[in-house]
Amino acid sequence: MKFTVLYGTESGNSELIAEDLGAKLRETHDDVEVFDLQNFDPAELTPERFTIVVCSTHGEGDLPNTAIPFAEAFDAALPDLTGVRYAMFGLGDTFYEETYSQGSEHIDRRFAQQGAERVGDYGRHDASSWDMGSDVALEWLPGVLEAASATV
Numbered sequence: 001m002k003f004t005v006l007y008g009t010e011s012g013n014s015e016l017i018a019e020d021l022g023a024k025l026r027e028t029h030d031d032v033e034v035f036d037l038q039n040f041d042p043a044e045l046t047p048e049r050f051t052i053v054v055c056s057t058h059g060e061g062d063l064p065n066t067a068i069p070f071a072e073a074f075d076a077a078l079p080d081l082t083g084v085r086y087a088m089f090g091l092g093d094t095f096y097e098e099t100y101s102q103g104s105e106h107i108d109r110r111f112a113q114q115g116a117e118r119v120g121d122y123g124r125h126d127a128s129s130w131d132m133g134s135d136v137a138l139e140w141l142p143g144v145l146e147a148a149s150a151t152v
């Protein structure tokens with residue numbers, strides 16, 4: 001399997017997690033790319049690569065800064081994502097209660113609307129918890145890989 005790991009961030013937490021997921025995947029897979037969403041063209045989403053999105057929440061349940069250009073480009077292009085499979089890992093803080101972890105859901109909704117299929121559990125990290133984001137994400141990853149292999 002080939003992997004593209006995408007992150008949307010404002011203060012770097014999602015980037016760290018995406019880089020750690022990328023490093024873990026490279027232990028067992030040859031072709032793993034990690035991109036900031038602001039440097040990634042939605043037209044590059046392809047069924048040939050399994051996509052993992054790591055995205056935080058800012059404002060009031062909004063996308064973080066680096067995900068905004070991607071969302072705008074996505075809405076302008078509305079790419080056909082039929083056959084694209086992806087996993088989502090959202091960052092947030094339960095301190096914000098009703099907007100908890102909604103940033104990543106803006107990306108998830110767009111992918112689903114365009115026909116992509118989410119695989120595995122929806123990963124989440126709560127900044128109010130004592131857990132390190134990368135620890136949570138690295139525990140989440142094997143379940144995603146298992147689900148991805150089962151549905152190839």
Ligand SMILES: Cc1cc2nc3c(=O)[nH]c(=O)nc-3n(C[C@H](O)[C@H](O)[C@H](O)COP(=O)(O)O)c2cc1C
Nearest residue numbers: 009010011012013014056057061092093096100101
């Ligand atoms: C100004 C600000 C607004 C935030 N708003 C929300 C929010 O509405 N909902 C939420 O779940 N988390 C919110 N957060 C928490 C961040 O999503 C969380 O700290 C995350 O780990 C940041 O990841 P990043 O460094 O990749 O951007 C906010 C954080 C800041 C600083």
